[in-house]
Amino acid sequence: MEIPEKVLKLRYHILGALLLCLTIFSVVLVAPRLMTLLGYFWPLLLSTALVLALVFFFAKTCPLSSTDSTSFQNAGQTLLDYVAGHHEPPLDSRHKSD
Structure with missing residues (x-):
């Protein structure tokens, strides 16, 4: 009588352990192997990885000076003004086809 009462007391733990075991078992059987995934996605x-390595390499070897950052900000502001439609006409109003 004592064992069924303890099993009944731990029924949720036993059910959770069974569900975890079934989940792990099904993932192992159904999921593709790691080498299969690496073989497919290696390129x-x-x-x-090469692009990230180049980005880190250029970030370390080509630091921006303070004058470069202000020119980038001015260029960015000019580009935003142009896209927003607040641009001035070009100085040379003649077209190349004239």
Whole structure:
């Protein structure tokens, strides 16, 4: 009589453990193997790693000076003004086809 009462007391723990075991078992059987995924995606992973390495390399070797950052801000503001429609006509109003 004592064992069924303890099993009944732990029924949610036992059910949770069974569900966890079934989930792990089904993932192992159904999911593709890691080497299969790496074999399929290795070009994408390699190119992404190379691009990130180049970005870090250029960030370390080409630091921006303070004058460069202000010119970038001015260029960005000019571009935003142009896109917003607040641009001035070009100085040379003649077209190349004239």
